[in-house]
Amino acid sequence: MREIRAKIEAAIKREVRQRCGFGCVVCGKPFYEYDHINEYSKVKEHEADNLTLLCPDHHAEKTRGLRSADQVRDANAAPFNRRMGSSSPYRLAYGGTVSKVSIGSNSFVQTMGSISEPLVLNGEPLVRVRTESGNLLVSARLFDASGAVILTIDDNELKYDTGIWDVEFVSDRLIVREAHRKILAKIVFSPPDSITVERAHFSHEGLSVQVTAREILYRTKRGKLSISGNSVLDIPYPRGVVLTDENHELGSLPAAINVPVRVG
Ligand SMILES: [Zn+2]
Known part of the structure; x- marks a missing residue:
């Protein structure tokens, strides 16, 4: 049976955006998805600390196993845009x-x-x-x-x-x-x-x-x-x-x- 996920609250999404510098944590792109660093199917909740921003390309890499959860965790600890002080162009x-x-x-x-x-x-x-x-x-x-x-x-x-x-x-x-x-x-x-x-x-x-x-x-x-x-x-x-x-x-x-x- 397909599980029905609760939506991520607006305030949590905003907290994640702010922490990540409003862009993909790997490349800084301004289009992104909210990714659960530890899979949602395991944690079954939306906690800001476990969420990060990934652009569609980097999200797909993670989903396919071409980018590990640890690599995403590292990027999340020092998001691209936060390191630059502004968004990537x-x-x-x-x-x-x-x-x-x-x-x-x-x-x-x-x-x-x-x-x-x-x-x-x-x-x-x-x-x-x-x-x-x-x-x-x-x-x-x-x-x-x-x-x-x-x-x-x-x-x-x-x-x-x-x-x-x-x-x-x-x-x-x-x-x-x-x-x-x-x-x-x-x-x-x-x-x-x-x-x-x-x-x-x-x-x-x-x-x-x-x-x-x-x-x-x-x-x-x-x-x-x-x-x-x-x-x-x-x-x-x-x-x-x-x-x-x-x-x-x-x-x-x-x-x-x-x-x-x-x-x-
Ligand atoms: Zn990216």
Whole structure:
């Protein structure tokens, strides 16, 4: 008779993710399964200490006997991502000649000539797409509310800090949490050409914006500015939303939405 297993509780899964650095303990890959180091059929319970993260390849090796439980135990004692201090780079499968970027309900669709910079703060593109030899290369930098970088995409290579509270891929969505039910970043990857930022903080040299599913929000002491619902479609603006304070140059590249702001 087939045994019915109880599900692993969400809190236990999270504890395992945190301990393992949000990736396979052997190679750091961000897609993984929860593996019982000592087989479930023997222990018959889900204890965080006996669970680890293995990517499908390394999990299959263990199941086939090509990687021993002791080897997995050793990797679990010093997980790959924990040793590195950040996740092993994952290459996103972007390509083609059109880029579709959506940030806080603002969409930017561009037939790629050279470059698209949908969000620029104080002269620094924080989301950028470029083409090279027919490849679409996405770059972005996301921050926490204090302005520390938590996640980078560098020419399609995704990496995140393992010091974050929780990071999880749920199908094609990457969700970063700073506490229980507090989402810090949410990005939906839809290769070959689309990326949607539903939640994030972006920051550069004294200027910060918050992104929600509805808007890009800039707050000052006097009030707030919401940028939402814009659709920038294939017009000759390499830059989308550009916010610049009085201490920085506007820049020469044409922008669809140019917002000079005052700090302080
Ligand atoms: Zn692996």
